[in-house]
Amino acid sequence: MNDFPDLERIAYKAERAASRRLALAHGLSADEALRRTLALAAGSQGLPALVAARTGMLAAQAARDAARAFDKAAAEARRAARHDGPPSAWRGWFDGSARPNPGRCGIGVRLDGPDGVRIELARPAGHGNSGEAEYRALIALLETAVAHGACDLTIYGDSRVVIDDVNGPDLYAAPALAACRARAHTLLAMLSGVRLRWVPRHKNTCADALSQRALDTCPPEDTDASNAVLSPA
Secondary structure: OOOOOOHHHHOOHHHHHHHHHHHHHHOOOHHHHHHHHHHHHHHHHOHHHHHHHHHHHHHHHHHHHHHHHHHHHHHHHHHHHHHHOOOOOEEEEEEEEEEOOOEEEEEEEEEEOHHHEEEEEEEEEEEEOHHHHHHHHHHHHHHHHHHOOOOOEEEEEOOHHHHHHHHOOHHHOOHHHHHHHHHHHHHHOOOOOEEEEEOOHHHOHHHHHHHHHHHHHOOOOOOOOOOEEEEEO
16 A cells, blocks of 8 residues: 555656666556655655655745746736726727838727727828827827817827827927927827826737728828728727
8 A cells, every 4th residue: 555645746757767667677566666766765764754855845846836926927917007007988099000111101099988989090191100100190099089078098009109209308309200299299288187108019909900901901092091980899
């Protein structure tokens, strides 16, 4: 009878291999061969002491693994909270693309509001570089928010250039984007409770897909075409 049912769990890889060779050489059962191998490894301390020591090591490792998993989950939650911010009545996402860069621009916008309201825009936005395309997308989102009377609005975008330019002081504003920045500030002044937050690209996939759709489905010369949808979420 095996008094130590967890020997397989505490045995090292080399010990399990040695026990298999012992079983083959002497016709022993796998459990008995492993018990003898571990008893030999235990030496004068005895098998019970070896089992207790290794069981304790495994428990300590499991506790460390659980602590690391908890810390990782907590860090991810903090990052998500930093990116997402507190819940707001309205939420918007914007993205702009230039193909090539500079080249033909497409913008994507999504605005979610109370009672399941959702507005999506996918439209070409002339010619320019990626920074200009991103700014045009933000402006389109702000214009949409003004048109729908949005307040308590959190706006998300994956362009640090645009987010930092809008939020930053005049001294550090990009001269090439001055006209876009001025228009964005004018629109922001017409809204109350607006927050702009940077998010990583993987959290802005909807707006990105809309901007790509604008580039893929609209003729290059048709810079005035637009695609807008107002529907329940």
